[in-house]
Amino acid sequence: MRIAFHGSSLLSAVWNGAATYYRGVIRALHARGHRVAFFEPRAFGRQERADIDPPGWCEVVVWEPDAPGLRAVAARAAEFDAVIKCSGVGVLDAEIQEAVWSAARPGALRLYWDVDAPATLAGLEADPSDPLRAWLPRLDLVLTYGGGDPVIGRYRALGAQDCVPVYNALDPETHHPAAPEPRFAAGLAFLGNRLPDREARVEEFFLRPAAMLPGRDFLLGGSGWEGKDLPGNVRLLGHVSTREHNAFNCTPLAVLNVSRESMAANGHSPATRVFEVAGAGACLITDAWEGLDAFLAPGREVLVARDGAEVAEALEGLTPGRAARIGAAARSRTLRDHTYERRAAEVEARLEAALAGRAVA
Incomplete structure (x- = not known):
């Protein structure tokens, strides 16, 4: 499966607490045979302070957060079987989701991946005009960084077809015992x-x-x-x-x-x-x-x-x-x-089930 992520940053952890999470999930998805691209805007000095080089297990596209940059990103959405917009990109969040979900090809999955569900849900519940609220019933799936039944129930109450937590985990190749300093x-x-x-x-x-x-x-x-x-x-x-x-x-x-x-x-x-x-x-x-x-x-x-x-x-x-x-x-x-290998298997199963549901429909 070809999967596009639109998130804050894969390359940099500067003011980006989701970096390790993204890396673990995407690296494990790659190991399971999926081809993943991560689209991240140049913002907040993150790319200038990157703590990993572009990896072999993911195509990383750094784009300028302006109108031409957004058009270029949207133009690639039709290449993918699943188009994922993540929360907390930090710039042009509403514009990114509108552009990439609208440009996804017929039959492709559209997902929202929330890496800060409490903050996102508070905003959605307080603002009926939030553009994400109109999208929720049209999305195939909402995935969240955590939250359990309370988060699942709140997303479903807002119209999401389904919501599934994908918890943090361990990438043993990245985090392991080391000599003290x-x-x-x-x-x-x-x-x-x-x-x-x-x-x-x-x-x-x-x-x-x-x-x-x-x-x-x-x-x-x-x-x-x-x-x-x-x-x-x-x-x-x-x-x-x-x-x-x-x-x-x-x-x-x-x-x-x-x-x-x-x-x-x-x-x-x-x-x-x-x-x-x-x-x-x-x-x-x-x-x-x-x-x-x-x-x-x-x-x-x-x-x-x-x-x-x-x-x-x-x-x-x-x-x-x-x-x-x-x-x-x-x-x-x-x-x-609690490894990302196990989390990636869960994500893969959810994506395959969503595609199968599309085929039946």
Whole structure:
């Protein structure tokens, strides 16, 4: 099958939390024999700070976000058996979906892939004139980054024929155990961009434990934290390239995951970082959210905290031996149940079922 993705960026993770997700899914689809092209606009300096080269497993088309660029992208839509518009491109979102879905050839599948369902659904429910609402009944399928039954129900209520979560996962060729690096040494490390939907939770789950444990070293990576008032035992790194994530995960005693407020509220939305850390065999401490136990076993494969005090308590009671056992168990579980190979097989089955339904119709 020939599949077109229209998304934020495959080449760059700069202000683009979906990069690892896109790479894992598309690389696995390629391994299953599909030919995939990813169309990404030149925007936000992403391509200038790309952290991978154009890969052999996907055609990457970087286009200028103007009228001629959009016409050129739309002109190629008829080449594909499935045309996917992803959420959060960041520029010309409505124009891209209108152009590429309208230009798709008769019989081709039209899909929306939502990598931030809570934000998208909030916008759709608040604005009846949102162009995506008119498209939903005409699309073959909506795929989402996560969300479980609440997200599925809300999309169906808006007219979607079907909605299927495709959860984050592990690409074991990309994220795996690595040698520690002294510059990432810490008792607890957190990696995430500064976002309004997450900042208060980072303050609670990361900065509060740092203040409670002044004798421990804490490490903060990600964009946007410059100028933030930090405890003296928190070291700021700035953006960390995806090439360095394995060492970042393997060096500290533990790594923290903090969900965005909307993702935690919806539940069933494991962040990419959950599987990156597990794939590296590192010990993960995560904030609590509904559905977590469907992915990792609390206490054995992951440590779970309901607030900053419980993060501090978990860290104080954590020995290197126990951290290693938790990391090893998480890696084993993730390799068994949560790889992008498995996710790609799910996507393939959904696409084939949609095509079969088209043929019957």
